[in-house]
Amino acid sequence: MKIAVGSDHVGYELKPTIIEYLKELGYEVKDFGTDSTKRTDYPIYGKKVGEVVANGEYDLGIIMCGTGVGISLAANKVPGIRAVVCSEPYSAKLSKQHNNTNILAFGSRVVGAELAKMIVKEWLDAKFIGGRHERRVDELGAIEDQNDKEFENIEYSQSNKYKD
Ligand code: RB5
Numbered sequence: 001m002k003i004a005v006g007s008d009h010v011g012y013e014l015k016p017t018i019i020e021y022l023k024e025l026g027y028e029v030k031d032f033g034t035d036s037t038k039r040t041d042y043p044i045y046g047k048k049v050g051e052v053v054a055n056g057e058y059d060l061g062i063i064m065c066g067t068g069v070g071i072s073l074a075a076n077k078v079p080g081i082r083a084v085v086c087s088e089p090y091s092a093k094l095s096k097q098h099n100n101t102n103i104l105a106f107g108s109r110v111v112g113a114e115l116a117k118m119i120v121k122e123w124l125d126a127k128f129i130g131g132r133h134e135r136r137v138d139e140l141g142a143i144e145d146q147n148d149k150e151f152e153n154i155e156y157s158q159s160n161k162y163k164d
Pocket residue numbers: 008010011042065066067068069070071107
């Protein structure tokens with residue numbers, strides 16, 4: 001399992017701890033920058049990590065900025081990316097189980113190192129459960145493709161299959 005990591009200068013404060021933790025857990029990790037607390041722009045790193053996850057070079061991505069918001073917005077602009085910003089482990093776990101998120105984001109100004117590690121662990125351990133959630137993730141893809149026909153067909157063909 002290969003994980004791409006990235007941050008801006010604010011997220012950088014937390015990044016070395018997270019990289020070390022990922023390595024301890026046995027993951028192969030590559031850091032796509034930034035490499036210091038010198039001011040830079042979060043879209044650069046959200047885009048980079050988004051691209052290597054979307055093209056399959058890396059299985060998953062973990063990104064950080066001050067809040068996790070800016071860098072997750074950037075990653076979500078890359079087609080194929082479903083990035084979630086989390087400040088607690090419950091949403092992190094459910095975002096993988098239900099939404100099949102492929103990038104996790106959090107903020108170095110929001111969570112401390114131990115909470116961040118807990119969020120990371122819950123997210124990495126969780127698996128997409130498919131079923132009724134598969135249709136919804138497919139619908140997200142259809143929005144991204146701006147394909148209304150595809151969206152409607154997904155809805156029409158399967159909408160009565162599931163209750164919740
Ligand atoms: C940088 O000041 C800050 O705006 C950035 O790290 C991030 O929090 C943006 O969403």
